[in-house]
Amino acid sequence: MFLSDFKLFLKRLFSNNLRIILFILIFLSCLTIPSTFVYSFPNLEKKELPFRQINIEVPATQLYPVKITNTEEPYLSAKSVIAVDVDSKAVIYQRNPDERLYPASTTKMMTALIARQEYPLDKIASISSPLRDGQVIGLYQDEQISIENLLYGMLVYSGNDAAQALADIHPKGSDYFIQLMNQKVEKLGLTDTNFVNPTGLENYQHFSSVHDLAIIGTEIVKDPILSKIVDTKEITIYDQSGKIAHHLESINELLGVVPGLKGIKTGWTESSGECLVAYVERDDKKVITVLLGSFNRFGETQKLIEWIFANFEWEEIGI
Numbered sequence: 195m196f197l198s199d200f201k202l203f204l205k206r207l208f209s210n211n212l213r214i215i216l217f218i219l220i221f222l223s224c225l226t227i228p229s230t231f232v233y234s235f236p237n238l239e240k241k242e243l244p245f246r247q248i249n250i251e252v253p254a255t256q257l258y259p260v261k262i263t264n265t266e267e268p269y270l271s272a273k274s275v276i277a278v279d280v281d282s283k284a285v286i287y288q289r290n291p292d293e294r295l296y297p298a299s300t301t302k303m304m305t306a307l308i309a310r311q312e313y314p315l316d317k318i319a320s321i322s323s324p325l326r327d328g329q330v331i332g333l334y335q336d337e338q339i340s341i342e343n344l345l346y347g348m349l350v351y352s353g354n355d356a357a358q359a360l361a362d363i364h365p366k367g368s369d370y371f372i373q374l375m376n377q378k379v380e381k382l383g384l385t386d387t388n389f390v391n392p393t394g395l396e397n398y399q400h401f402s403s404v405h406d407l408a409i410i411g412t413e414i415v416k417d418p419i420l421s422k423i424v425d426t427k428e429i430t431i432y433d434q435s436g437k438i439a440h441h442l443e444s445i446n447e448l449l450g451v452v453p454g455l456k457g458i459k460t461g462w463t464e465s466s467g468e469c470l471v472a473y474v475e476r477d478d479k480k481v482i483t484v485l486l487g488s489f490n491r492f493g494e495t496q497k498l499i500e501w502i503f504a505n506f507e508w509e510e511i512g513i
Contacts, residue, residue, distance in 0.1 A: 424457025
């Protein structure tokens with residue numbers, strides 16, 4: 195009994211002492227705590243939000259042709275047809291736009307683009323062997339004539355001899371000139387065009403599409419010189435001496451007839467049928483139409499143009 199009481203006494207003693215020791219330790223630790231909080235707060239003072247200047251050009255609002263009536267397109271006999279808004283690149287109407295067909299003398303648009311690229315307008319060409327096939331302006335052997343006048347002869351009267359002369363006078367030869375034509379085709383991203391001559395005379399490897407020709411036509415109207423030439427109804431050009439004259443009347447019967455029409459190029463062969471690339475401006479709206487394989491290129495182009503401007507309005511298209 196005495197032993198058990200003694201054990202109980204020791205247990206209580208140590209238990210009380212332990213409590214006292216813990217209390218003393220806690221008290222001493224509190225004395226060591228600093229009077230201020232050691233952790234800092236972020237500076238939450240209101241500041242201006244940072245930003246940087248970015249110089250960007252905001253594009254002008256683009257207008258697109260929108261059909262506002264239920265009137266159907268006119269009947270057209272052409273194998274392929276396209277109408278394109280020049281500024282927005284929107285296709286207004288198309289039928290078989292990528293079919294490969296003979297382009298005939300609409301080829302001469304590309305011939306003109308390469309001539310402008312390669313020669314100054316006042317360069318004098320010496321005609322060594324004038325072409326006599328198809329439509330010609332009647333260049334003479336050894337005639338000296340400017341590049342500018344050859345362009346008139348080719349684009350106004352569709353002279354094959356003028357087109358061939360522009361290729362022949364290239365320092366690297368006519369074959370190289372034709373290579374340049376096809377290089378331009380690739381540069382413009384045209385996938386349905388290949389040229390083997392500068393005139394448009396028939397060849398099974400010589401082809402284009404209304405879609406591609408519309409793009410080439412757009413390049414023509416961008417050039418102020420070529421744009422002026424294709425809009426010429428009648429002109430007389432001369433050789434360098436002023437003694438040889440070539441009177442030219444435009445093959446395009448719509449010049450001076452259809453309001454706002456400014457060219458561009460006609461074409462015809464037995465296999466191609468009647469072809470016409472036309473450009474018209476009305477109220478700052480610019481449209482290119484192309485017909486290949488038509489039985490009435492002038493009448494059908496006129497009907498197509500009038501249908502477009504009677505049934506479409508140019509509007510802003512929201513995104």
